Amino acid sequence: MSSLEIRPTAAVDLPSITEIYAHEVCFGTATFELVPPDLAEMTRRFQALIEGGFPYFVAVLEGSVVGYAYASSYRPRPAYRFTVENSVYLRPATHRRGIGRQLLERLIAECETRGFRQMIAVIGDSANAASVGVHAACGFRMIGTHPHVGLKFGRWLDTVMMQRELGQGARTVPGGEGGTG
Template identity: 45%
Template sequence: MQFEPGDRRRVLPRHLRPQPAPDVFSFSIRPARAGDLPYVREIYNHFVSNSVVTLDERRSSIPYWREKFALLSKLGLPFLVAVSPAGVVIGYALAQPWAGKNAYRYTVEDSIYLGPGAGGKGLGAALLQALIDACEHLGIREMVAVISDTKAEASIRLHAKLGFVEAGRMGRVGHKFGRDLGTVYMRRALRPSRRRRLFGAISAR
């Protein structure tokens, strides 16, 4: 049977028409570079201005992030970024000293933030696991998370999923946007690697 051009019988039913391939959320995780800092700053400042996930009230500056980047580089602590296939930084995670006294040198505090629209897709778990792995390779023994007790349920769930347990709470230690805020402390014991090695790029698709 032949159809003439324009014959409506040539139009396939909707369920038989080729469907566009769904967008696949993909990313790679690698050590941060100096050129990533403006993107890291914007991700963090989004939460400073729009949430109580961080108790910072002042937007951070590029010099602030350059100083933090230099300090973590000097200490050899991991600072990771998640990058989209287009090269855009969509999240970051870092480990910083827990306290200034030398006896705390095997304990770090983690910090992890995802850009708008990047949550709920497995990126947070991948970033935090990469950070844990990097710290274990460096011989770190404990990782601590300090999380707001308000509007940060996703962060608490993420840390619990990766083996963190609640270690305590402090109420009304912060005040932001006209409300009193507390903090939740979570911790995870790490398994330090006997062999120190550099952490390389990690990809996920």
């Protein structure tokens, strides 16, 4: 495999990201969206994440964006501010080459640097063994399954929940909450 570059996402990457995600929406079960968002919507989502202080990376192979990963707010209420949810998507031709794991590892490291304490993976479709496996390999533990919560392609799908501590995790309380940071 040629040298893989993982770098922060730039606006120029958004057409490729939109294409990668559209394929997953139309043909995969990793996302429960049913209609692919257009470039304008993907740009809006990207800007909201960056403005919110969340990391967003692309994987570039031979000059082309082949995958991306980002962290987002797990839930909107303030008590969840140290918990993020991760998302990782790849072009189908690049599956099973270690790119998803490299993206996830970079995302984890960056989230730790930014002071987040927990990362949640909400994996669409319990049959998605590759995603469950890469998360387990990166230190996530299974916390549960929500059976039959999504209907896509004429069948009911589960979501698998996995979690990983970041940095000090729950061993300390970040400053400003009466803790030691």
